[in-house]
Amino acid sequence: MEDAIQLLVDAVSVGAQYALLALGIALLFGIMNLINFAYGELLMIGGYALVVLAGMWAPLMVLVSIAIVVVAALLMDRIAFKPVRRADATTLLVTSFALSYLLQNVAIMIFGSLPETTGAGSGLARSIDIAGVVVSRLDLVLIAVAGALIVALVLIVKRTALGIQMRAAAEDFEMARLIGVNADRIIAVGFAMSGLLAGVAGYFLVAQTGSVSPTFGVSAVLIAFIATIVGGLGSLRGAVLAGFALGFITIAFQELLPAGLVPYRDAFVFAVVLLTLVLRPQGLIPQTARAARV
Amino acid sequence: MPRQAPSALPLAAIVVVVALVAGSLSRSSQxxxxxxxxxxxxxxxxxxxxxVTGVFSFGHIGFAAVGAYVAGVLAVPVTQKELLYAELPGWLSNVELDPLVAVLAGALAAGVVAALLAPAFGRVSGLSAALATFAMLVIVYVIARNYEPLTRGTKGMLGVPRETTLWVAAVWAIVFVVVVDLYQNSRIGLQLRAAREDDVAAGAMGARVGVLRGGALILSGLLVGLAGGVYGQLLGSFNPDVFYLDLTFLTLAMLVVGGINSLTGAVIGTLVLTFLAQWLRDLEGALDRPGLTEVCFAILMFAILVLRPSGITGGRELRLRLPRRRRRQETPPPVAEVRPNSRT
Incomplete structure (x- = not known):
């Protein structure tokens, strides 16, 4: 029983992290059809910010690093994506791929290609014992923060005027502009939110691994892609659900695959993605507005 | 369909000239x-x-990996296999194919992998397809890293015969140019390019877009797998990271810079970036800033995407102009007509 609960906590914690990552991608896709490869480099920027800021009072350090990531996301929008905003989705995808590669190599130029270690988040490393179940504080904080962020995001998107404008832009961008939605502003808000999510997710990633490298964000962004595809491109609800589902699948594969096959876990996860794309090309929760119109 | 002067001829001539010039250079430049x-x-x-299909792919380097590993393991001399690949299954450890045959076998293996994926591309298109190819790249990479009996994992393949000389590479490049030029001007190629511009209209005119795209994936899988095998026999030793994101980026940048919608673009883009790399590597060494070359390539690619999305060639093919045919010259594909300043 304890084992089962422990696995459940693991799965929820991994799932919460994946959901955060996926939301950051899905949000921008909803607004401007952008699948942002460079999202992983936002995580990386957050990680290096923590390295550079080491020694500061921990909570302040986390806030400053998140602020840096948000600013980086806004700059990304202004410098890289604004010039290609009207291009088709594939061009945007290729642009973000080039940007991601650019930032990785800038990081190599500045910090070198070897990982930098950091003690950020080590304060959360201790485990606590709740009725026989050993849980790390990091997992608990992660679950709480991710839960709060997801709820806040849902409230903003569903209840506020800004959220309504964002949803309108996601539904039909040109129409939304015609009735007075400020495109620049909505997209900037989308990038800022995406940056916020990346900053938080990046912090937890650093706390788990204890080091940052130029390719720090690559595997995380792959996970986020999977979750957004499986969830139905652009669907926020789908992204969150798929993030959690992936967390469970990952832990399940880890536990259930024969020992010899565990190193291939990621191959199995990606095979599930391919299969999903073939069987349900629109994802688990299709965006009705995106159905092909002829 | 009016006959066109094939663009394979001038492109093959360019390859020959490049090889001739390179032949007179130093060993490292060669x-x-x-x-x-x-x-x-x-x-x-x-x-x-x-x-040809207009469907973007991040996964073709996966086919190159399959080709390189299969061609490599089949061509490693039996005497070295006992030493380096002790865990190979019995029948493989006694095989030593001629390097050329091994490359063809590698191409076939990549073609089989592509055939397994082909049905998927009959169903998904656009962004989902691009991301599916990415999933494929990751799957191949993870398997190459972990299936050590065959690939030696991160320790890397060793002992692959180095058969790819300057002229071997040049001959393959010419073969590729000719094959792909014939293919893109064939009935199937024209249907696919029609579907690239408007798949609904092409479908309405009887092109079976899904099936054709699946077929295009298999052909490209064969070609890239073959090129991967040739690459493996150039390197002699390689590990899974050789066939991952760096090569994916480099080849995509070459295609985008040259012009994604023309064969000439693929050839020109590769040459431009190859020569730029020469110059940038020197600069990088002088300034002691590793990563500089990649940063410049990424900026170049970005500039092309913003200022001239159809690349240096603008989607046009290099053709020999035969005077008496000028009257019937075909208009270039619509993509070529998108001018940078009309996209405000």
Whole structure:
């Protein structure tokens, strides 16, 4: 029983992290059809910010690093994506791929290609014992923060005027502009939110691994892609659900695959993605507005 | 369909000239040009899918990996296999194929992998397809890293015969140019390019878009797999990271810079980036800033995407102009007519 609960906590914690990552991608896709490869480099920027800021009072350090990531996301929008905003989705995808590669190599130029270690988040490393179940504080904080962020995001998107404008832009961008939605502003808000999510997710990633490298964000962004595809491109609800589902699948594969096959876990996860794309090309929760119109 | 002067001829001539010039250069420059020509094969293979169908792919380097590993393991001399590949299954440890046959076998293996994926591309298109190819790249990479009996994992393949000389690479590049030029002007190629511009209209005119795209994936898988095998026999030793994101980026950048919608673009883009790399590597060494070359390539690619999305060639093919045919000259594909300043 304890084992089962422990696995459940693991799965929820991994799932919460994946959901955060996926939301950051899905949000921008909803607004401007952008699948942002460079999202992983936002995580990386957050990680290096923590390295550079080491020694500061921990909570302040986390806030400053998140602020840096948000600013980086806004700059990304202004410098890289604004010039290609009207291009088709594939061009945007290729642009973000080039940007991601650019930032990785800038990081190599500045910090070198070897990982930098950091003690950020080590304060959360201790485990606590709740009725026989050993849980790390990091997992608990992660679950709480991710839960709060997801709820806040849902409230903003569903209840506020800004959220309504964002949803309108996601539904039909040109129409939304015609009735007075400020495109620049909505997209900037989308990038800022995406940056916020990346900053938080990046912090937890650093706390788990204890080091940052130029390719720090690559595997995380792959996970986020999977979750957004499986969830139905652009669907926020789908992204969150798929993030959690992936967390469970990952832990399940880890536990259930024969020992010899565990190193291939990621191959199995990606095979599930391919299969999903073939069987349900629109994802688990299709965006009705995106159905092909002829 | 009016006959066109094939663009394969001038492109093959360019390859020959490049090889001739490189032949008179120093050994290390020759090696760089050889690498460039092998990469040209990969880019042409990539073009035969991305350019012809308009479906973007991040996964073709996965086919190159399959080709390289299969061609490599089949060509390693039996005497070295006992030493380096002790865990190989019995029948494989006694096989030593001629390097050329091994490359063809590698191409076939990549073609089989592509055939397994082909049905998927009959169903998904656009962004989902691009992301599916990415999933494929990751799957191949993870398997190459972990299936150590065959691939030696991160320790890397060793002992692959180095058969790819300057002229071997040049001949392959010419073969690729000719094959893909014939293919893109064939009935199937024209249907696919029609579907690239408007798949609904092409479908309404009887093109079976899904089936054709699946077929295009298989052909491009074969080609890129072959190029991968040739690349493996150029390197002699390689690990899974050789066939992952760096090569994916480099080949995509070559295609985008040259022009994604023309075979000429694939050839020109590869040459431009190969020569730029020569110059940038020197600068990088002088300034002691590793990563500089990649940063410049990424900026160049970005500039092309913003200022001239159809690349240096603008989607046009290089053709020999035969005077009496000028009257019937075909208009270039619509993509070529998008002018940078009309996209405000």
């Amino acid at each position: 090696l760089d040009v050889t690498t460039g020509l092998v990469q040209m094969c990969i880019v042409i293979g990539l073009y035969s899918f991305v350019g």
